[in-house]
Amino acid sequence: VHIIVCVKQVPDPESSPARFVVDEQARRVEPRGVPPVLNPFDENALEAALRMKDVHGDGAAVTILTLGHKLSTNLMLKTLGAGGDRLVRIEDDAFAQGQLDVYATCLAIAAAVRKIGPYDLILVGEQAADSNDRQAGVGMAHVLGIPVVTMASNLELRDGALWADRRLANRRERVKCPLPAVVAVSSDGAGLRYPSLVQLKAARSKPAQIWNAQDIGFDAQSSDRRLALRRIYAPRPQQRDCVMIGAESGEQAGRMLAAKLREDGVL
């Protein structure tokens, strides 16, 4: 079986707000000194693929597919070190921040997938931490004309089909889905395993392809977009007047806090 995992490089969401410089003129966010990380949601997708590989061994090949701009080689090596077999890295100015909307992104990834060739599963994270979009999995399935399972966990390949739990509003379903399919992996799962130093070193000799937009036949100019970014601004979280509870000890502060909240009708 061939599993393609889509991973996105994003600036570390946990970095201090001061490091995200919002350029209203250029309509872009410039992360200053923010380390790039794998989209945390995609780490779950990669881990899900590696768990299937744990079961199927060499019977399962995992291709890491990433598309972006100014990608970090070390970060991509981490995905191979963790257990990916091959890296397809698509880098182009056309994929710089703000160039594509989510629909055009789906078209570009679908073009890359077609170029990669036969596959059984495409795994994606539930959401992108940078664009805060939660539709690429369904979108890619639509563009590729194959079924999709969202909010999925406990993936299993058996009898030529995918079996997975999908989480719905108030229940969980075990579903069976024909291959090939797209799976948006739930973020409830365990995070990505840590590659060892030996694995990281070995990752350097794993096959890696570097393509650009033209290589995958994606024309950013003529590609449709459905959303246009009109404006961007720095959030101004409403500052609240914080009533500080001063006390002699922690215990006293706890009691005073309870009393104050009760007095103010909060509790």
Added chain:
Amino acid sequence: MGNVTSAVLVLIERCGKGGFEPLSLQCLELGRRVAGELGAKLTATLLGREVRSAAEELRHYGVDGVGVAEHPALDAYNPEAWAAALLRVIHQLQPRLVLMGDTPTAADLAPRVAFALGAGLVTDCVNIEVDAGEPLFTKPIFSGNAMAVYASSTGVTLATLRSGSDDAAARREQAAGDITEVEVEIRPGQAPVECVESIWEEEDGVSLGQAAVVVSGGRGIGGAEGFALLSALARILGGAVGASKPAVDCGWITPAAQVGQTGTVVAPSLYIAVGISGAMQHLSGMLASKVIVAINKSPDAPIFGIADYGVTGKYEEVIPAFTDAIAQWRA
């Protein structure tokens, strides 16, 4: 589309107890404002097995009409059946905008319907305003470190609304608007994805997204034991336990408890942040909370800037005393 009867359509979800999902009513409130500015009608829609009486009730919420689609397959959320039904409703009512709450259901449903229609979709909106007759959609990006305003170029556009972005529409004595029935045809076995087993989940305590009180811990908690103190407090308040991403990454608590832009977005009446300094990623996911209490060792923690009440001190001392005090007067 774009005709005089162009409408803003709001999908109304119902909660387990049978009432309307509070977030759906917030969508209705926003929908009314947007419809007014667009000169469009406000139509609500209900999907389900039997939704006639719920539709009657919805007529008390200031709508111009209610579209209902009834089918046994729509009883509980089912991705393929609901997408087919909502598409039928949209085809029949021809709305310009389709709004729904940013719920687990919408996370699956909205993109299915948007891509099937070739429509733009903006997820996790905090506001929609109308500028020169054009709806503009505001949402947080980069983990809440920036706000983006999007326009859509498609004839119909879908948007999901974040909880707490608006007040809930209020019930009125007067009922108004017609109920339109939409025929849906759902053939079993039509969908490629087949459900082999359905497990109804017993709510394990209070769900994080719905809880009226959330007690969250961060890196400052220092270990899994600390979360036991927070659980005890949450239990007594009838609330849920949350966490910041660093605490989850340390393995002190399940990833499902993560509050923030990359976890669950919450807007409870009371949010108690313990040992959380306040990365934007986290703040962005809880800022809409009505009252925020911060307990932190460091007086400089940014969380105090957005809190209503603050305690500088060791949570190991503060929390048990706080919990005991509440337990005493509740007893």
